[in-house]
Amino acid sequence: MNTGEATREVFWNISHGWIMYVLLLPTMAIAAYGIWRRFRSWRRGLPVAGRLDRPGERLLHLWNHALLQRHTMRERYSGIFHAMIFWGFITLTIATTVVMLDHDFGLPIMRGRFYLYFQSFFVDLLGLLALIGVAMAGFRRWKTKPVKLVYSDEASWILILAAVILATGFFLEGWRIVVTADPWGTWSPVGYATGFLSAKFFSLDTLTALHRWCWWFHLILVFGFLAWAPFTKMLHPLTSALNIYAANLQPAGASLKTVDFEKAENFGVNRLDQFTWKDLLDLDACTECGRCTEACPAHAVGKSLSPRDIILDLRDTLHRKGGRNEPDTGLIGSTDALRPERLFECTSCAACVDACPVSIEQLPKIVDMRRHKVMEEADFPETMQQAISSLEKRKHPFAGTESSRTDWMRELNLPHASEAQDAEVLVWAGCGTSLVKRNQKSIRSLAELLKKAGVKFAVLGRDEKCSGDVARRIGNEFLFESLAKENIETLKKFNVRRVITSCPHCFNTFRNEYPQLGAPFETFHHSQFLGELIKAGRLKITAASERRIAFHDPCYLSRHNGVTEEPRALLQNTSRNSMRELPRNRRNSFCCGGGGGMSFVDEPPDKRVNRERAEEILATDADTLAVGCPFCTTMMEDGINAAKGDRGIEVKELAELLNEATSGPNPI
Amino acid sequence: MNILVCLKQILDPEVPARDFSLARSHLQADPTCADLVTNIFCENALETALQLRDRHGGRISILSLGPASVEDTLRKGLAMQADAAFMILNDTGHLPDSAATAKALAAAIGKLDRLDLILTGHESGDWGAGQTGGLLAEELGLPFIAFVDEIEETGPDRLILRQQNDSGWQKFSAPMPVVASITNSDHNLPRIPKIRDIILANRKPITSWSLGDLELSPDLFLPEHLLVRVTELTIPQAKGDCAFIEGATKEEKIGKLAEKIAAIARSI
Numbered sequence: 001m002n003t004g005e006a007t008r009e010v011f012w013n014i015s016h017g018w019i020m021y022v023l024l025l026p027t028m029a030i031a032a033y034g035i036w037r038r039f040r041s042w043r044r045g046l047p048v049a050g051r052l053d054r055p056g057e058r059l060l061h062l063w064n065h066a067l068l069q070r071h072t073m074r075e076r077y078s079g080i081f082h083a084m085i086f087w088g089f090i091t092l093t094i095a096t097t098v099v100m101l102d103h104d105f106g107l108p109i110m111r112g113r114f115y116l117y118f119q120s121f122f123v124d125l126l127g128l129l130a131l132i133g134v135a136m137a138g139f140r141r142w143k144t145k146p147v148k149l150v151y152s153d154e155a156s157w158i159l160i161l162a163a164v165i166l167a168t169g170f171f172l173e174g175w176r177i178v179v180t181a182d183p184w185g186t187w188s189p190v191g192y193a194t195g196f197l198s199a200k201f202f203s204l205d206t207l208t209a210l211h212r213w214c215w216w217f218h219l220i221l222v223f224g225f226l227a228w229a230p231f232t233k234m235l236h237p238l239t240s241a242l243n244i245y246a247a248n249l250q251p252a253g254a255s256l257k258t259v260d261f262e263k264a265e266n267f268g269v270n271r272l273d274q275f276t277w278k279d280l281l282d283l284d285a286c287t288e289c290g291r292c293t294e295a296c297p298a299h300a301v302g303k304s305l306s307p308r309d310i311i312l313d314l315r316d317t318l319h320r321k322g323g324r325n326e327p328d329t330g331l332i333g334s335t336d337a338l339r340p341e342r343l344f345e346c347t348s349c350a351a352c353v354d355a356c357p358v359s360i361e362q363l364p365k366i367v368d369m370r371r372h373k374v375m376e377e378a379d380f381p382e383t384m385q386q387a388i389s390s391l392e393k394r395k396h397p398f399a400g401t402e403s404s405r406t407d408w409m410r411e412l413n414l415p416h417a418s419e420a421q422d423a424e425v426l427v428w429a430g431c432g433t434s435l436v437k438r439n440q441k442s443i444r445s446l447a448e449l450l451k452k453a454g455v456k457f458a459v460l461g462r463d464e465k466c467s468g469d470v471a472r473r474i475g476n477e478f479l480f481e482s483l484a485k486e487n488i489e490t491l492k493k494f495n496v497r498r499v500i501t502s503c504p505h506c507f508n509t510f511r512n513e514y515p516q517l518g519a520p521f522e523t524f525h526h527s528q529f530l531g532e533l534i535k536a537g538r539l540k541i542t543a544a545s546e547r548r549i550a551f552h553d554p555c556y557l558s559r560h561n562g563v564t565e566e567p568r569a570l571l572q573n574t575s576r577n578s579m580r581e582l583p584r585n586r587r588n589s590f591c592c593g594g595g596g597g598m599s600f601v602d603e604p605p606d607k608r609v610n611r612e613r614a615e616e617i618l619a620t621d622a623d624t625l626a627v628g629c630p631f632c633t634t635m636m637e638d639g640i641n642a643a644k645g646d647r648g649i650e651v652k653e654l655a656e657l658l659n660e661a662t663s664g665p666n667p668i
Numbered sequence: 669m670n671i672l673v674c675l676k677q678i679l680d681p682e683v684p685a686r687d688f689s690l691a692r693s694h695l696q697a698d699p700t701c702a703d704l705v706t707n708i709f710c711e712n713a714l715e716t717a718l719q720l721r722d723r724h725g726g727r728i729s730i731l732s733l734g735p736a737s738v739e740d741t742l743r744k745g746l747a748m749q750a751d752a753a754f755m756i757l758n759d760t761g762h763l764p765d766s767a768a769t770a771k772a773l774a775a776a777i778g779k780l781d782r783l784d785l786i787l788t789g790h791e792s793g794d795w796g797a798g799q800t801g802g803l804l805a806e807e808l809g810l811p812f813i814a815f816v817d818e819i820e821e822t823g824p825d826r827l828i829l830r831q832q833n834d835s836g837w838q839k840f841s842a843p844m845p846v847v848a849s850i851t852n853s854d855h856n857l858p859r860i861p862k863i864r865d866i867i868l869a870n871r872k873p874i875t876s877w878s879l880g881d882l883e884l885s886p887d888l889f890l891p892e893h894l895l896v897r898v899t900e901l902t903i904p905q906a907k908g909d910c911a912f913i914e915g916a917t918k919e920e921k922i923g924k925l926a927e928k929i930a931a932i933a934r935s936i
């Protein structure tokens with residue numbers, strides 16, 4: 001046989017094929033209506049800049065996370081079955097398009113080797129993978145039943161429909177092969193086997209009749225699915241792709257919006273039209289996979305915050321109202337997931353944002369709604385009010401602290417920025433470091449290290465005010481802006497351009513948020529700066545320890561800013577023993593529970609995030625927990641003290657560990 | 669009801685001990701050693717007034733005596749939704765005592781419409797004299813009730829004022845107008861202003877009077893004219909001592925510890 005002649009007859013056994021074209025019209029019309037309805041509702045959102053720029057980067061992002069499914073694959077089982085279904089259906093869609101081009105547009109492409117290798121063999125194989133994928137999904141949905149899923153009839157019907165469409169496809173192929181004795185039939189092994197087995201039970205005449213009925217059944221199902229999809233989460237192949245394209249390409253730490261207090265009519269969000277169009281697109285991009293809620297530390301310790309349900313409840317409201325607003329009914333408190341006390345359980349760790357395979361940003365929405373509660377209603381948890389009130393009065397959130405900003409620098413003779421014109425860099429202590437006694441030791445260690453290395457640096461002493469992070473995460477953007485502007489003015493006055501800080505919250509604010517206010521600084525987390533000093537030979541490791549060190553990645557360093565390797569490289573130097581990795585590390589790190597203003601909230605002991613993390617740490621064989629954030633230091637020391645049985649773990653700030661292990665050209 | 673709340677701006681009483689210092693004169697604290705805040709009991713007084721207005725309607729004016737910086741205190745009061753703000757600018761650099769303060773406040777009150785209720789904090793977090801409210805009532809010739817934590821309007825011209833005391837509280841019925849000094853309780857925690865109100869408060873006018881505007885002598889606050897004068901201030905030096913108790917057994921250590929405590933107790 002000449003492979004060049006290989007092909008098959010389109011519409012074999014089918015009469016009145018024109019009916020298909022007639023049915024196609026209403027199918028497309030209904031689907032288009034469904035898509036238009038969604039599109040119309042997103043357009044009700046506010047404009048937002050920086051979502052459609054940089055097309056090259058965005059296409060690459062789309063290639064990686066939509067087409068290659070890289071993010072989805074982070075979770076093994078569901079990643080694999082999803083990719084099987086996704087690539088399977090993509091291939092089947094291409095195959096159908098080939099048939100259309102060949103049959104309806106007269107392009108003779110469904111021929112020869114292409115027909116055999118792609119249209120028959122490859123498509124058959126991918127169809128089988130899709131069917132297996134659907135079975136795996138079904139196994140998860142109906143058998144293993146992870147709690148993170150949404151168990152809706154819609155989701156079940158989608159799976160059933162997909163399975164029946166795939167199965168009937170194979171029957172159609174198989175029965176055609178066996179009835180027409182297709183000489184190329186073995187190139188479609190699954191179809192061939194289906195036909196071969198069917199012929200054992202039914203006569204060829206029966207199969208011919210069955211084929212005709214099954215063809216129309218298959219057609220109705222496919223068209224029905226196409227028309228129905230835009231009204232279900234199966235619109236996600238479109239919405240998720242759009243959302244991935246419009247993703248936040250900045251670090252997660254730069255995702256909060258600024259507010260123009262001169263012009264803004266509302267502060268924060270309590271109505272759908274106060275969100276941006278990207279926020280509204282986010283809602284329709286959701287596939288209900290539940291990874292955000294699964295990753296949420298507050299949820300993990302039994303609090304009721306659920307980022308997934310926040311997104312889904314907002315989505316349902318969007319669908320119900322089509323983006324119209326009814327001014328007297330606010331979003332906050334309108335459903336269980338949107339209850340204000342839940343919004344104030346968020347640590348702003350961004351685990352949800354990082355976990356989402358389709359670039360949904362849950363955190364900025366939570367902060368937007370907090371902004372409404374804080375700025376419009378002044379109604380938020382009392383402990384957070386105390387922190388805010390202290391920030392207003394004293395420019396730091398630690399009400400009742402007995403420390404002063406300059407305590408840590410006593411006897412170190414550090415020059416103030418006003419009198420150190422030749423300083424290479426400014427050390428920004430941060431309130432969490434200078435006003436909490438325990439953390440003064442870590443900032444002193446940093447200062448000692450810099451002195452050893454001969455770095456000329458300055459400090460601000462009492463001129464330093466809170467960077468504004470706490471106010472911003474709690475939702476008081478107004479206070480954030482006023483603190484930020486005050487700091488920016490001080491720093492400009494003293495000509496400061498480079499800043500080192502040991503606080504990842506301040507680091508994030510300086511790196512990502514002050515530039516939003518027109519003040520860029522070259523910002524280093526001390527792990528980065530100290531690493532450079534070691535590389536440059538300005539610090540030498542002379543007394544490496546025997547510590548078994550595990551590093552707890554701070555959210556604002558790892559997830560919010562992608563800094564994960566510098567602290568490890570640094571810590572590895574300080575000990576002769578190899579580093580231990582915690583099960584949840586780097587971008588997957590588990591929050592200490594202290595971010596987002598939560599370190600000022602007194603929580604019930606059984607619902608503390610630091611406790612859960614402490615237990616994870618105690619289960620390793622590490623004897624030292626290295627931390628790189630003042631909030632983590634406090635939270636993890638508390639957590640480990642509460643959770644330790646007969647085994648203690650020392651919590652050390654990374655500058656403390658490095659200071660123990662190093663010497664430099666200059667004595668302190 | 670027409671309510672006036674007197675607000676005092678003070679140095680943050682929560683300043684860490686190490687930051688606290690005295691001015692060179694040793695007659696007052698160094699005004700730059702801490703942030704300026706509104707005296708908490710004055711804020712309790714304002715909150716009490718706001719709650720009264722929430723229930724019965726009316727108008728709240730706020731009044732503060734001090735240097736130009738008291739504008740911040742008045743702005744915060746406006747943000748909490750006071751209706752009008754007045755300041756008596758003290759640019760003399762001298763600190764008045766309670767009596768001179770009361771005199772100045774009374775002069776300003778004379779410029780205002782008839783008031784039904786005048787509130788002060790029961791004392792301030794800086795000097796803690798606790799006299800201004802009483803002396804102000806004296807100046808105005810009005811009844812005065814101290815340590816009030818709750819006020820109820822009972823008729824067109826009478827109020828019930830609840831006074832805290834050591835063993836509980838007692839209630840007084842007083843005719844309006846009346847002066848009361850307010851102390852803190854669970855239900856008069858100052859409210860957090862809404863941001864929109866903070867922004868709007870910055871645009872509201874504040875009426876400012878000099879001592880001359882109130883027909884007061886510019887020498888009113890001169891130290892030699894005050895009834896009470898500060899002659900010296902010192903910061904108590906905290907002394908710490910640490911000794912380790914040695915001993916072979918727990919009992920021996922406990923015994924020695926007990927002896928030590930007894931010796932200290934005898935020496936005091």
